[in-house]
Structures are given as C-alpha cells and as structure tokens.
Amino acid sequence: MAVMKSPGLAALALVLWPYCAGAGDRGPVTNLPLPRYVSMKASEANVRRGPSLTHRIDWVFKRRDMPLMITAEYGHWRRVQDRDGAGGWVHYTLLSGVRTAIVEAEMLDMLSRPEPGAMVVARLEQGVITRLSECGPDWCEVSTQGYDGWAPKSALWGVEPDETLD
Structure with missing residues (x-):
C-alpha cells in the first residue's frame, strides 16, 4: 500500500482496501470480474475522488457510450478509468453493461x-x-x-x- 501523509486519506485507504481487488478478482458487491469493461449510460458523469457524494468532483466524463474499465467497487460506486488511465469513482446508475x-x-x-x-x-x-x-x-x-x-x-x-x- 502507498505511503500517505494525510490521516484522512490513510483511513479511507484502509476502508477501501478490501474493495480494491487485483487482476483476476471478483467485485465484492456484484461478484463480477475485476477489472471489466462497461460503457457510459449517461451523456455526463461526475468523476469523484472517492465513493460518495461528499467527495470532490475531479472532472466530468461527457461522452455517452464511452468504454470504461471498472477496477473496484464500493457500495453503489464503481472506480473506473478511461483509455488514457484517467478516472475515479462514478455512481453505478451512470454505467451500462453494453460493451463498446x-x-x-x-x-x-x-x-x-x-x-x-x-x-x-x-x-x-x-x-x-x-x-x-x-x-x-x-x-x-x-x-x-x-x-x-x-x-x-x-x-x-x-x-x-x-x-x-x-
């Protein structure tokens, strides 16, 4: 695990650790493989620093049907990344199982x-x-x-x- 100086970030990392599965693992919420690909259902999706509405929005994905890779799950949230490696946490309702x-x-x-x-x-x-x-x-x-x-x-x-x- 990476060394973190902020106690808040360290606590978040410890809470999320079981939900950040490695390659070949299954998501603790859906039991689906991690990582896996999905697509954007919405035309816009807020990408947050952590898995809740209280976390800061780092940016907004603005391309419907864009393929994304899910790398972790936490409750109703999925950690995703795009083809450039940019990503964060997105609410699952903004994602689709349709493959693009x-x-x-x-x-x-x-x-x-x-x-x-x-x-x-x-x-x-x-x-x-x-x-x-x-x-x-x-x-x-x-x-x-x-x-x-x-x-x-x-x-x-x-x-x-x-x-x-x-």
Whole structure:
C-alpha cells in the first residue's frame, strides 16, 4: 500500500482496501470480474475522488457510450478509468453493461468478414466509439453510425486481448 501523509486519506485507504481487488478478482458487491469493461449510460458523469457524494468532483466524463474499465467497487460506486488511465469513482446508475470500444488505430478499415483482405465496409477514425457484438481470438464484430463489420481486436480499446464475447 502507498505511503500517505494525510490521516484522512490513510483511513479511507484502509476502508477501501478490501474493495480494491487485483487482476483476476471478483467485485465484492456484484461478484463480477475485476477489472471489466462497461460503457457510459449517461451523456455526463461526475468523476469523484472517492465513493460518495461528499467527495470532490475531479472532472466530468461527457461522452455517452464511452468504454470504461471498472477496477473496484464500493457500495453503489464503481472506480473506473478511461483509455488514457484517467478516472475515479462514478455512481453505478451512470454505467451500462453494453460493451463498446474506442478505435485506437489512426484509420481503421471495418471489414465485411473477419479476415485480412475482406471488403472494406467503412473507414473509422481514431477515437470513434463502436458497439461490440462479438469478439473471437483476433477479431470483433462492431457497429457504428449504421455500419456493421469486423475489426482487428488489437485496434480497439475496450476489450482484452484474450477476451471473447458471444
């Protein structure tokens, strides 16, 4: 555990310690895997320093459907982070189990089939949010703005390299 000079922060760290599970663990509230991906249900979400309304708002996420990684749970609160590692505590009602991903590649070809050389359905710019339908070992079926197709999993943030979705 990190060394903290403020007794208030140290007390909070001790209270939250059982709720901050490591990789491969399960959340104490939902019993779902930690870490895991979700998306923003709301168009805005206050990101707080701690898991309650009394904690200071550090910033506001303002992008509906943005994928987020849940790294901890405490009551009705989830500690989340975005693809840049920015995050904090968000109330669970602002999150959705709908899986989305952000395009990481500078320009990504959405293909008609999950194989190199397939017909290009659309070209997606870096930062575009797509909805995930399914993911195999190397490819994910994605949809955005009326287009459906396949993209290499390695070009997306919001799904683990070894994760599969049905």
